Amino acid sequence: MRFKDKVCLVTGGTSGIGRAVCVRLGAEGGRVVVLGRDVADGKETVGIITKAGGEAVFMACDLAKPRAIESTVKKVVAKYERVDVLINDAAMMTYDPLVDLPLDKWDLLMQVNLRALAQLTQLCLPHMPKGSSIVAISSVHAHQTTANVVPYATSKGAMEAFVRGMSRELDLRQTRINAIAPGAVDTPMLWSNPNVKSGAETIDKATVGQPEELAAAIAFMASDEASFIHGTTLAVDGGRLAQL
Template sequence: MEMPGKVVIVSGATSGIGREVALRFAREGARVVILGLDDTRGQEVQTALQLQGAADCFYRRTDVSDGGAVQAAVAEAAARWGRVDVLVNNAAIMHTGALADMSEADWDKTMAVNLKGPFLLAKHALPAMPPGSSIVNISSVHAIATDAHSTAYSASKGGLEAFTRALALECHARKIRVNALRLGAVDTPMLWNNPDVRSGEEKLDPSEVASSGEVAELVLFLASARSQPVTGAVLTADGGRLPILGSHAH
């Protein structure tokens, strides 16, 4: 096993990418903290981890934009296991449509979850992270090339990649690595609920749609000793979506 006894916090872990990441780390022997807002799904993920042998795991309902809730969840993990070895900032939301039609509340909520959330989790986890620890931020090709309907989401992911580079510099002396994974189309509810995808305006080649399990393998790589020389980097794993978005050839 690659992560025996390691303490891993995964946000947005009740479905999609986060769920698969939690399961993947558990299979490698990690102790996993499942953060999310859906209690039914959270308990289901906890049970799934336990059934595959991960007795050391727990779910906590946590709004990542709430500083007090984040601090409490991280403190519980540190008190229970003494440290945090890996933080995976996966929780995100996406609002689509014209910017002029977007409410201020929706803009603020997008930034709160997608950008403030990683800040809060890193802020409270870092004091408990020993040398050799790792932070993995889940970004998107929309940080680089996007469409006309995803301004808030794109801005948040662009900010997350800048956050990744800056935090990696801050953490260098502490021997804590910080990287991001820039994804394209992934088989998750967020993808299929996108109005452009539902309407057919944005066409997808099934061969370019990654599975959550494939993404989890890449997160494991960035968090593990196999990627020891890598920090401050953004790994693109987009199935070809970046050049497609860049050319606006939907």
């Protein structure tokens, strides 16, 4: 019960890693706020948590819209008066060579993957009490990547730079910030990737992680057990980055 009565705000909580994180935090006593665009999927996540005896609410929020983010954080603060844990999981990918990529798609991806993290951090920080935590979900693509996903890899590299920089602005004993870099994880995003479908990006199914395995690592980084971990990225990738 590491998150008993803590208000845990999770973006991308409607599926994949985000849903697994919501379920994990709810099972450990967290008061989970599930953010996402799909109402039906959001309610499904809430149902999983509440059926197991946890507490959760869904708030629809399109991270591509800064005003929606601002409005949602105001609702969270009005309801709970604080945010103890912020998990930034929601992300999107593009699969075009940069020379063929419309810049509006670049801008949209950066808004969802990167600017939303900055805005959520900015808005939540004044309401985060001592011992609170921010965890940003990065990717192994921030370190090693493939062709045709340059915007995604760029956003994740910048996310890790954001985490390092913000750790210099935040008091370790007040609010910690860290990142998790997943490898291949059994989620819709992985299997819908055209590079994976075509074989351009090779995936060894034996080393594909489960969302629950990522949720365990994310919960640890968000908990008081990680009280001396600040401004770093933990790779949770089944050893993928260790391969030549």
